[in-house]
Amino acid sequence: MAITAWITEFRDTYFANATSRRDFRVQMRGSRSAILFGCYLSALVAVATIYYSGSNIGQVQSVVEAQRALTEFYATMMRVLAILVVLITPALSASTISAERARQSLDLLFSAPVSPRYYLVGKVISSYRYTWMLLILALPITAAAVVLGGAAWADVLNAYLLLSFHALLFTTFALLMSAVAPKPVTAIVWSYVGVGLYVLFTTAFGGFATFSRGSTDELPVISTLSPFFVAENASSYSLIAGINVPNWILTGLLVLAACKFMLLGAAVRLEPGQPKHVRSLRAHALAYWFALALLSGFSATSGGFFGTTISAVQLGAATFAMGLVLLLFLPGIVTYGFDDGRRHYPDGIFRFKKMLTAQPSGSLPFVLTFFTTSIVGVVIGQAAAGRAPSTDLIPWVIFGLGFWSLLWALGRLASSALLGVKSARSVLSGIIGTVVLLPVGIIPALHTALGINWPANLWMFWILGPIIDPKTYGITPVLYGGGYLLLATFILIAAEASLKKRMLRVRLPHGYSATT
Amino acid sequence: MLEVKNLRKEYGPLTAVKGISFSLKPGDIFGFIGSNGAGKTTTIRMISTLLEPTSGTAVLNGADIIANPMDVRRMIGYMPDFFGLYDDVKVWEYLDFFAAIYRVPSGQRHDIITNVLELTDLTVKKDAFVQSLSRGMQQRLCLARCLVHDPALLLLDEPASGLDPRARADLKELIAELGRMGKIVIVSSHILPELADFCNCVGIIERGELLAFGTVDDVVRGIQPTRELEIRVLADAPNAARAVSAMNGVHEVRSTGEDTVRVEFSGTLEGQADIIDKLVRDGYRVVGLREQQADLEDVFLRLTTGAVN
Numbered sequence A: 001m002a003i004t005a006w007i008t009e010f011r012d013t014y015f016a017n018a019t020s021r022r023d024f025r026v027q028m029r030g031s032r033s034a035i036l037f038g039c040y041l042s043a044l045v046a047v048a049t050i051y052y053s054g055s056n057i058g059q060v061q062s063v064v065e066a067q068r069a070l071t072e073f074y075a076t077m078m079r080v081l082a083i084l085v086v087l088i089t090p091a092l093s094a095s096t097i098s099a100e101r102a103r104q105s106l107d108l109l110f111s112a113p114v115s116p117r118y119y120l121v122g123k124v125i126s127s128y129r130y131t132w133m134l135l136i137l138a139l140p141i142t143a144a145a146v147v148l149g150g151a152a153w154a155d156v157l158n159a160y161l162l163l164s165f166h167a168l169l170f171t172t173f174a175l176l177m178s179a180v181a182p183k184p185v186t187a188i189v190w191s192y193v194g195v196g197l198y199v200l201f202t203t204a205f206g207g208f209a210t211f212s213r214g215s216t217d218e219l220p221v222i223s224t225l226s227p228f229f230v231a232e233n234a235s236s237y238s239l240i241a242g243i244n245v246p247n248w249i250l251t252g253l254l255v256l257a258a259c260k261f262m263l264l265g266a267a268v269r270l271e272p273g274q275p276k277h278v279r280s281l282r283a284h285a286l287a288y289w290f291a292l293a294l295l296s297g298f299s300a301t302s303g304g305f306f307g308t309t310i311s312a313v314q315l316g317a318a319t320f321a322m323g324l325v326l327l328l329f330l331p332g333i334v335t336y337g338f339d340d341g342r343r344h345y346p347d348g349i350f351r352f353k354k355m356l357t358a359q360p361s362g363s364l365p366f367v368l369t370f371f372t373t374s375i376v377g378v379v380i381g382q383a384a385a386g387r388a389p390s391t392d393l394i395p396w397v398i399f400g401l402g403f404w405s406l407l408w409a410l411g412r413l414a415s416s417a418l419l420g421v422k423s424a425r426s427v428l429s430g431i432i433g434t435v436v437l438l439p440v441g442i443i444p445a446l447h448t449a450l451g452i453n454w455p456a457n458l459w460m461f462w463i464l465g466p467i468i469d470p471k472t473y474g475i476t477p478v479l480y481g482g483g484y485l486l487l488a489t490f491i492l493i494a495a496e497a498s499l500k501k502r503m504l505r506v507r508l509p510h511g512y513s514a515t516t
Numbered sequence B: 001m002l003e004v005k006n007l008r009k010e011y012g013p014l015t016a017v018k019g020i021s022f023s024l025k026p027g028d029i030f031g032f033i034g035s036n037g038a039g040k041t042t043t044i045r046m047i048s049t050l051l052e053p054t055s056g057t058a059v060l061n062g063a064d065i066i067a068n069p070m071d072v073r074r075m076i077g078y079m080p081d082f083f084g085l086y087d088d089v090k091v092w093e094y095l096d097f098f099a100a101i102y103r104v105p106s107g108q109r110h111d112i113i114t115n116v117l118e119l120t121d122l123t124v125k126k127d128a129f130v131q132s133l134s135r136g137m138q139q140r141l142c143l144a145r146c147l148v149h150d151p152a153l154l155l156l157d158e159p160a161s162g163l164d165p166r167a168r169a170d171l172k173e174l175i176a177e178l179g180r181m182g183k184i185v186i187v188s189s190h191i192l193p194e195l196a197d198f199c200n201c202v203g204i205i206e207r208g209e210l211l212a213f214g215t216v217d218d219v220v221r222g223i224q225p226t227r228e229l230e231i232r233v234l235a236d237a238p239n240a241a242r243a244v245s246a247m248n249g250v251h252e253v254r255s256t257g258e259d260t261v262r263v264e265f266s267g268t269l270e271g272q273a274d275i276i277d278k279l280v281r282d283g284y285r286v287v288g289l290r291e292q293q294a295d296l297e298d299v300f301l302r303l304t305t306g307a308v309n
């Protein structure tokens, strides 16, 4: 019975996971954990005492003042907890996989009937449980704030939940880094850099939203996406289609989706030969992307997400700009080669059926579908909010198709002309850095040097030129997009020619042919 | 039953394993011999489902390594050439962890762990931390963890490297025992004498090609079909040589001095007995006979230096 097998698998993975059980044994072993918990508690108590004695809580004052002081005390303690979460949780998993790889114990695991999912879920459970232990240890101090009247129990519970979501997010991100990074040290550095950037970004926007709020608790979700405002925003909500949805639920959903996506990415890294992981990862990417585009289209029209409604042209540019996230993954998606022990042989240029596979013929369909998905999502979102699709979007569709085809063709050329997938990846990353990122630094400098005021014409020479001022450009995206398509065609012809020359030397295994 | 079918692995321009095929049945202890870089580890890792073959496959008791890797994993125990054990874990906890991974019901785990500890002679180290074990003991612990789920196939990649002679002898004894238990055991090594005496089946791999496969006798005979018989007579060796030179299976006969006849022979044992019989019936006084057969070491050296091919 498939259903019983599924239930057994589910129970084994989530409730009887051997990996997390072993980790628990090690985490609780001997005096080390006692010392660690001791240090952690002392740090918390010390901060609480210093804060308490430095404030005027307990002195003779009005009830209102005392209340405010206590609320502030509580918020400060939650911020200290947040700092600890930011510092500790990435470390819980950043070195797990990379250390196992360095120690050469991964093969022992994966020659046993262990799926990446079983292993990764076990690791996440281990560190999520550990986070909760730390949070519960801090309970006496937060409880003091509640007993004295600085917060309500429900708020504390919400704040704890929010903090634990952040912990989950950080620890999963670190786990992904650990699967991707070549060395444990690299994994740790990348984890902290990533978490640091995330915290910086969400705290800047979340702080702005939090401190410029009106009299109600209606706040954009971004305010609870920062770990530092959990005390202030524990009971905040978003108004979605007339319903007040608590932000902690939205945050939880977003975090779960993000974690799932990152774990799928880690699974691809753990079992590179398994097409089902790639399929799952790409399918999720498309689904999440569609949902996000839908939401943007809806709220851009109804006014929630961006604060104000925006025009179709601006929305087109914004949607295209959002899609630039794909640039991060592009070198991994569009290159191929013979040197990584995997079956990455050229199998054609465009096969829609291969879209969800790692085969080279599937990369262009995937990239274009990813882009198209966002446009379709935005249009449907707009329609749902009551605005008819606008033809103003069309120039952006053409621009996007051209831009992504061009980058894909460059990746194809790099793969065809170079010997290996690794060098092709580095070359494409270099190209993306040079044509997309570098001008962002150089052009303003040139403007200053030449005495031109921003925004000025030099941006025209940037590959993303049209997004600088979408309103004034009008038909320009079409010209850019058309040009890119033409260029992509030439590059593709060159790529295929150099591939054909190399194919004379490389013997393909049965079932592959160089030209299709 | 393990059937390896045309297994092939390419790393870019380098072909590490060039389409090798063989099959093994329960109880077989297969010595997989080849110099460093010959492709042993690559082959073993493909059979263990850890490495995707470029083409070809292997089937273990009906389960295909590409189509049903999880089914294969449930039936194999793989011991890599280099491996690390977890820090901060005790020997029994380590085995308990793998028993759980292999979904051994928790009620049976205690007995199974006791058994495999006994089999690998680690009972006294039950509560020791794994990082405190000697190299030989770690090797045995790794073998013990391969046994918790009673696998049908064991893949041991250079298990004897880095062990002292005593530990090596223990390991051989243990592997022989596993064969008697009806498991298929694949043992790889680049040092030949390590394997010759307890494997009932050997394969010689060189630059990704399986040059020879079969029982030790078959392999030796396949490479060197003739054996030299050295017959000692009391006198008249040259005439004795002439007397047997036309017999079945005899390739070349030489006599040295008056008392020794050397026969290059490729016939059956029957034929060999006939030679002695003829000499005796013809009145030669046969003192003794010595057979000189090339051993596996010679075969290995001849094969891998390109003497055959």
Ligand SMILES: Nc1ncnc2c1ncn2[C@@H]1O[C@H](COP(=O)(O)OP(=O)(O)O)[C@@H](O)[C@H]1O
Pocket (backbone or CB within 6 Å): A341, B011, B014, B016, B034, B035, B036, B037, B038, B039, B040, B041, B042, B043
């Ligand atoms: N990941 C890899 N990438 C490229 N070449 C490899 C890789 N792994 C092994 N090889 C090559 O494959 C050949 C066979 O290696 P291996 O199977 O480890 O040999 P053995 O175990 O017999 O010493 C060697 O030439 C080795 O350099």
Ligand SMILES: [Mg+2]
Pocket (backbone or CB within 6 Å): B037, B040, B041, B042, B081, B157, B158
């Ligand atoms: Mg090896």
